[in-house]
Amino acid sequence: MQSTRVGNPVSWYDLIAEQVDCDTSSEAYRADPNRFTEALRERSGPVHRTPSGVLLLLGHAECAEVLRDPRFGHGAATARDITGYGVPARSFLLTDPPEHDRQRGTVSGAFTARATARLTPSVEGYVRDLVEAAWQRREVDVVADLARPLAASVLRDVLGLPPGGEDHFGDMAELLVRGMDPRESGDPAVRDRIAGARTDFVRTFSRLLRRPPEDRGPSVIGGLARAAARQDDPVRLSEAVATCGQLIAAGYETTVGLIANGLHTLLTHPEESRVLDAGRDDADVIATAVEELLRYEPPVPIAVRTALTDARVGGTAVPAGTIITLLLNAANRDPLVHARPHRLDLRRGARHLAFGLGSHFCLGAPLARLEAQLMLRALWRGRPELAEEHVTYTVGLVARRVERLRVRLTRCPTS
Numbered sequence: 019m020q021s022t023r024v025g026n027p028v029s030w031y032d033l034i035a036e037q038v039d040c041d042t043s044s045e046a047y048r049a050d051p052n053r054f055t056e057a058l059r060e061r062s063g064p065v066h067r068t069p070s071g072v073l074l075l076l077g078h079a080e081c082a083e084v085l086r087d088p089r090f091g092h093g094a095a096t097a098r099d100i101t102g103y104g105v106p107a108r109s110f111l112l113t114d115p116p117e118h119d120r121q122r123g124t125v126s127g128a129f130t131a132r133a134t135a136r137l138t139p140s141v142e143g144y145v146r147d148l149v150e151a152a153w154q155r156r157e158v159d160v161v162a163d164l165a166r167p168l169a170a171s172v173l174r175d176v177l178g179l180p181p182g183g184e185d186h187f188g189d190m191a192e193l194l195v196r197g198m199d200p201r202e203s204g205d206p207a208v209r210d211r212i213a214g215a216r217t218d219f220v221r222t223f224s225r226l227l228r229r230p231p232e233d234r235g236p237s238v239i240g241g242l243a244r245a246a247a248r249q250d251d252p253v254r255l256s257e258a259v260a261t262c263g264q265l266i267a268a269g270y271e272t273t274v275g276l277i278a279n280g281l282h283t284l285l286t287h288p289e290e291s292r293v294l295d296a297g298r299d300d301a302d303v304i305a306t307a308v309e310e311l312l313r314y315e316p317p318v319p320i321a322v323r324t325a326l327t328d329a330r331v332g333g334t335a336v337p338a339g340t341i342i343t344l345l346l347n348a349a350n351r352d353p354l355v356h357a358r359p360h361r362l363d364l365r366r367g368a369r370h371l372a373f374g375l376g377s378h379f380c381l382g383a384p385l386a387r388l389e390a391q392l393m394l395r396a397l398w399r400g401r402p403e404l405a406e407e408h409v410t411y412t413v414g415l416v417a418r419r420v421e422r423l424r425v426r427l428t429r430c431p432t433s
């Protein structure tokens with residue numbers, strides 16, 4: 019058994035693999051991790067201690083307890099000098115309060131309900147253009163042709179990037195996300211492409227943050243650049259680049275995952291999906307359905323914390339320094355919270371942990387919800403059918419989505 023430390027996520031794979039008795043990169047686990055985590059819940063209950071002392075949490079109450087409680091955090095997770103300023107910067111996803119709150123505060127203005135509402139017309143426009151182009155072709159890959167271009171365009175707008183270069187940005191974002199997954203570094207060709215994307219990212223964003231484009235609204239880059247310039251501080255610039263990298267890493271593949279996993283779930287549950295036929299034009303019906311899709315196939319099925327002090331979780335003593343892996347997918351199917359948890363029920367009004375909880379609650383949740391609701395609503399109007407029955411899921415444990423999803427539109431989605 020490998021030792022398990024925060025900052026060494028490759029060991030999560032081994033750790034979970036050992037406990038669920040299945041290779042987590044196998045197609046069986048990738049296709050349905052819930053089958054394995056359910057078997058573990060039956061054996062161990064909601065809190066499982068591994069032989070190396072790591073806690074795996076499978077219950078909704080236990081995961082929520084850890085996410086909300088400041089005695090669990092990230093501690094001394096490693097900071098990396100990603101910018102070349104010679105200053106290590108840690109994104110706030112891996113930082114504890116009060117430092118976390120300061121850093122989150124520098125960008126939170128771009129993610130408020132008001133800021134998201136301001137983006138709605140442009141998101142509607144992107145969705146309309148993409149589904150119109152899909153209708154011209156009749157058959158498309160939802161990942162490559164719809165979800166990725168949408169997520170990339172919206173992310174560019176939120177960051178405040180100048181127009182142009184959308185495809186290049188999408189490729190760079192994808193490689194940055196792949197670079198976070200330790201399994202990707204095995205292949206030298208992929209490793210080189212990831213290294214190239216990182217260099218490209220740091221160069222582009224360092225330049226933009228030093229000389230931001232004219233602000234077309236309250237953008238992330240504009241806000242960070244103003245704050246850094248006021249302090250004229252390389253630490254702040256380094257941190258600003260790290261923050262942009264984090265937003266790309268946290269907001270791109272996850273949103274693609276929600277749209278692609280969501281549509282795949284709908285198409286493979288035709289009985290349950292009838293709810294959408296009746297409520298196709300009802301925003302509340304779609305919004306409730308998207309929450310159930312987040313519960314059922316969460317794009318981020320795992321979160322990790324360290325006990326910063328001696329504590330207890332679900333009645334179990336947890337010594338300081340214990341690594342805690344929260345299996346959000348299992349929490350989302352906790353029978354104590356959800357009646358018939360393995361049943362897709364688009365009217366359920368799901369209480370889920372797909373966006374986390376507490377101080378690290380997903381900053382981009384309103385944006386991801388908006389994108390998924392508008393895209394799934396538009397696609398459902400096109401009466402989509404699966405053009406390829408068999409799908410495979412990505413290897414990543416931290417972000418999980420269908421690799422490609424070929425569908426055929428049978429009706430004009432915009433008529």
Ligand code: HEM
Nearest residue numbers: 110111268269272273276321372373374378380381382386
């Ligand atoms: C369906 C899409 C998404 C899912 C499922 C998702 C999921 C999550 C989860 C589970 C966390 C908490 C991680 C933890 O507690 O360890 C998180 C945090 C975060 N997410 Fe998302 N996310 C999505 C979309 C987005 C988008 C679109 C953005 C931004 C453009 C974004 C930005 C962030 C940031 C910045 C954090 C860290 C917040 C903090 O540490 O205070 N996410 N996300």
